[in-house]
Amino acid sequence: METETILLIAETEAPRIDAYLAENTAFSRSKIQNLIKAGAVEKNGKQCKANAEVKTGDSIRMHVQRETGVSMPTPENIPLDVIYEDADLAVINKPKGMVVHPAPGNETGTLVNALLFRFRTLSDTGGATRPGIVHRIDRMTSGLLVVAKNDAAHEALAKQFALHTAHREYLCLVHGNLKDESGTIDASIGRHKTDRKKMAVTEDGRRAVTHWRVLQRFGTETLLDVRLETGRTHQIRVHMAFIKHPILGDEVYGSSAPKLGLNGQALHGYRLTFQHPKTGETMSFTAPLPDDFVTALNRLGGTVPNELFSQDTNQSV
DSSP states (O other), X not given: OOEEEEEEEOSSOBSOHHHHHHHHSSSOHHHHHHHHHTTOEEETTEEOOTTOOBOTTOEEEEEEEOOTTOOOOOOOOOOOOEEEEOSSEEEEEEOTTOOXXXXXXXXXXSHHHXXXXXXXXXXXXBOTTSTTBSSOOOTTOEEEEEEESSHHHHHHHHHHHHTTOSEEEEEEEEESOOSSSEEEEEOOXXXXXXXXXSEEEOTTSBOOEEEEEEEEEOSSEEXXXXXXXXXXXXXXXXXXXXXXXXXXXXXXXXXXXXXXXXXSOOEEEEEEEEEOTTTOOEEEEEOOOOHHHHHHHHHHTOOOOGGXXXXXXXXXX
């Protein structure tokens, strides 16, 4: 069996690294303890013990054997909307409906398959089946992702997301008319107790923080500008449903099928800001709203908030 390296940047502190990895990976605690005993886990470049303390920003590498029979992603000639590219990274505007990386049931047609065809080199510290993938967005969410072309860039970018110095902003249409003009949702998210395919607000979940502000009101629907402080699975969708304002077209966490011309949920990652991993320059990029989102806004009597996009030239700033 081949060995692959998986990189994690700690987003929270923990008293023991074995417990932290068991919570934040697909491996059991006993499996992780065996890896640690075998010297296959490193914290900040050094082998560690199972009771090693984890601090926010720590770099953790796990060297694991890839199971035989697990198919590796192959290059596929799939069109990509590349917003920016240099020797270290690329910024991609992912379309709605595209899965980010291969998984059971979605082994082809993913962003990873397209990246392997488009770029000569990609980082591999995120795991062999996720080359270049620093962070993810849902299949039915459109918007911006940064992809790492080498391991140094991957680690530097991953650390920014873990320390919340990289910023992601979204536009979404939600059901209802929110009482306030802005707010913050600070509610932990974990796996749903009965439906393991869903996430939910839970007391024993991982801390999740979402900031929102109202842009336009339509009476029965509202356009929001949302900024993620943390990046949990399905975070915006779960949080908006939690405050009783689910995203339009979200058939998992909402209650209605897509309407107003929407093709799925009205959630788009329109802005991504981070520091270049090599130069340290602050870079900010925007991606225009997809056509179905614009159609929905127009049918509600709203307009595209162009002022949010006019600040950006898709270059370093």
